[in-house]
Amino acid sequence: MKSSQFAKGFQARPDTTSSEKRTALDRLNAIDGLVQDSPKTREPVGRASQPEPAVDSAGDSLAAPEHESAEYRAWRIDQGYRPGQIIELPLKAIKPSPFNPRHFYLKSSIAELAVNLAKQGQQQAIHVIPDYAVPGSYFVSDGGRRVRALKEANREVVKAIVVDLPIGLQSYKLGYDLNVQRDSQTVFDNAVVWKRFIDDRHFQSQRELAEHLGLDESTVAVALSIGKLPETVMQEMVARPDRFGSNMAYQVGRYHGARGTDATLRLINRILADDLSTRQVADIVKGRATPQESPKPAARQRYAQRLEIKFDGVSVGDLKSYGDDRLELRLKGLTKDRRDAILHQIEAMLKAK
Structure with a gap:
């Protein structure tokens, strides 16, 4: 694939092998451990916190984690950033990735989270990847919903961890696999994003896309149909x-x-x-x-028990039970006063603790 087929700031690279994928997942899974090892108190640095330099045995100013990419290492040394450190970044410096596997975010869910963030603040940092082509800006790797909610809550900064992850289609594949594990990826997200991949000729056919994702071609075909x-x-x-x-x-x-x-x-x-x-x-x-x-x-579901209800010897209805958690009361031919009295008694029973 040609590099011109990719958005600015991303590189065209060969399809991710299983080994490369494991390396990327290892990086992401190691983040929580890095955060736990970081100092609890941090001071903002340009609204981001400055790490205390970590000195390794060779005397480097910042120790290099295993599998660290050269591009990320150069960036973090220039910024004085310790891997896994939580920093504060301007919200306006954060932008969505064109390779985000998610497309749909429910407005009601964003609004609910915005209210929570306004009351309690941001409790969990998002993950971002530096846009090496545009210094000072970052792509969201994980936390798109929180970014939208923070904007809804009129916040100006976001807590973030700057991570070293693949870019371009590799970034999509990693995010897609993680969302599938979390059960947060929908067929509608797939429909929109996969159709865009085909339209932008990142893949020449649905078969090629299916092979890249490790899916049956029929699954991709159904999603592309929905994408219309x-x-x-x-x-x-x-x-x-x-x-x-x-x-x-x-x-x-x-x-x-x-x-x-x-x-x-x-x-x-x-x-x-x-x-x-x-x-x-x-x-x-x-x-x-x-x-x-x-x-x-x-x-119709067969009831488990039925109790006939009589008033003054006259049948006025019945009470039926279904399964373990359903009751059905049906009454007719009651006077208004008797109906209201029964209703009030039921309300009192339901309110009783």
Whole structure:
């Protein structure tokens, strides 16, 4: 691949081998240990803290960690930075990486975190990589959500650890693998970013992309199909990962190709309101049903116990129990006073500790 295919500040390098990947993961996993070994009290240095020089046996001003890249070593010696040290950086110096595996961040989640940060301050440092081509600026490696929340909270600085990690597509692959381990990577993130990789010709085909990520080509193909959806449609599904996995999103994408955005948004609302299954949505896509049709009712769950309720010898309803955690009370034919009295008694029981 040509270096011109990469964003400014990144280098084109061969695909990461398993050995290189382990080295990068080792660097990241070692960060917590470095932080624990660093002094507890630090003084800001240009809003960042100056480390106390660490002298090794050879007399170097700063000891070089194992596997340290030459570029990072030159930067940290010039800055007087100790690996793993938490420093404060201007928030305006932090920028998103064009190889960030995450694309979607829920506004509600960012707003909630912003309120928390405003009250308690930033408790966990983000990880950043120096933009060696633009001194004084940094790419976010881990902590994009915190950066957005700090901006929402009108903060001017961010606590950060400057890390020595691969750049370019290697940076994406490392972040992707870590997000998969954390279960925070979504099919919609993949859809947008992978489509951009193909459009920008970082990869010549979906097969090449699949091989680079170590995935089945069919998995990449489904994501690229979903990536054709407008972001307004994907945003409606991102907030409900429990309902919109890759298979459901794929069917929604097929429907959008035939019916357009407005009809697709109505279908998404119907999926949520009527709890449609992927098979039911597939039938709609194939024309076997319409979004306006009521889906086939699911088989009713059999109650475990049933208690008939009588007032003055007359049956007015029943109380049913299902499984271990569900009760269903159904009453009818009551006077308003009796209904209200029962309601108040139930409320009192639920409020009782």
